[in-house]
Amino acid sequence: MTKLKFTGIQVRGDRVSPLDDTVVREERFTLFLNDVRFIDLVASGENLRELGAGFVICQGLSKSVEKVSVHGQEIRVTAPVEGSLEREIATTGSVKFIRTDPDPVQSGCSITMADVFSITGEIVTDLWRETGGVHCSVLAREGRILARASDVGRHNTVDKVIGYGVLNGIDLSSCVVGCTGRQPRDMVIKYAHAGIPVVISRAASTDRGIAAAENLGITLICFSRGDRFTVYTHPERVRDLGYP
Numbered sequence: 001m002t003k004l005k006f007t008g009i010q011v012r013g014d015r016v017s018p019l020d021d022t023v024v025r026e027e028r029f030t031l032f033l034n035d036v037r038f039i040d041l042v043a044s045g046e047n048l049r050e051l052g053a054g055f056v057i058c059q060g061l062s063k064s065v066e067k068v069s070v071h072g073q074e075i076r077v078t079a080p081v082e083g084s085l086e087r088e089i090a091t092t093g094s095v096k097f098i099r100t101d102p103d104p105v106q107s108g109c110s111i112t113m114a115d116v117f118s119i120t121g122e123i124v125t126d127l128w129r130e131t132g133g134v135h136c137s138v139l140a141r142e143g144r145i146l147a148r149a150s151d152v153g154r155h156n157t158v159d160k161v162i163g164y165g166v167l168n169g170i171d172l173s174s175c176v177v178g179c180t181g182r183q184p185r186d187m188v189i190k191y192a193h194a195g196i197p198v199v200i201s202r203a204a205s206t207d208r209g210i211a212a213a214e215n216l217g218i219t220l221i222c223f224s225r226g227d228r229f230t231v232y233t234h235p236e237r238v239r240d241l242g243y244p
Helices: 048-058 113-122 126-131 154-167 185-194 207-215
Strands: 003-012 015-024 027-033 036-043 067-071 074-078 087-089 095-097 135-141 144-151 176-179 198-201 219-225 228-231
Touching (some): 048 067, 048 074, 048 144, 048 185, 113 176, 113 219, 113 228, 135 154, 144 154
Parallel strands (some): 027 074, 176 198
Antiparallel strands (some): 067 074, 087 095, 135 144, 219 228
């Protein structure tokens, strides 16, 4: 990931001093869907094939991706589009496409409490410690990290790791996503479109995020920090939780 140096003035208590700070680069890419200019994405310039594939799947535009190529600032995706391409702006500021809710996730996937802590540890990256300017997501299965992505946007990190799974033929219904970002309804819908059964986040959800996870069969775990986490929905997938 591209990093730049900027000079600032830091105030710490009553001390004022110059500071050379490390900042991540924000870039803009154009996604073409079936050779038609579709949307501009603000993202970090890594894992762009995965970003394109994951975006199409997580937005519910298609259930499969045939081809993804990257040419400079262009991401070109070929996929059989399903339904309308009419757009709307979500209350979180993200662009979404008008879709009925996906079917509930069907999966026999389960994890342990130790898995929750382990996956949480994988999303706290050196890049975040250095810059404080990126989110991170991981895709995991049976205790193994399959993919990791950092980006200036939390949506992009999820698209990138899910896109990795799509491009590599991984059964996403057997996988867990760990994410640093908040989990409102629009994020939960992305997981459901991809068939992800378990989500672990360091951050909070919202009332509608929790309701969506309950209705869509997703185990939603938030506030996973240090020695604690909160399971909001479908706790049966955490097999050693031991709570009635």
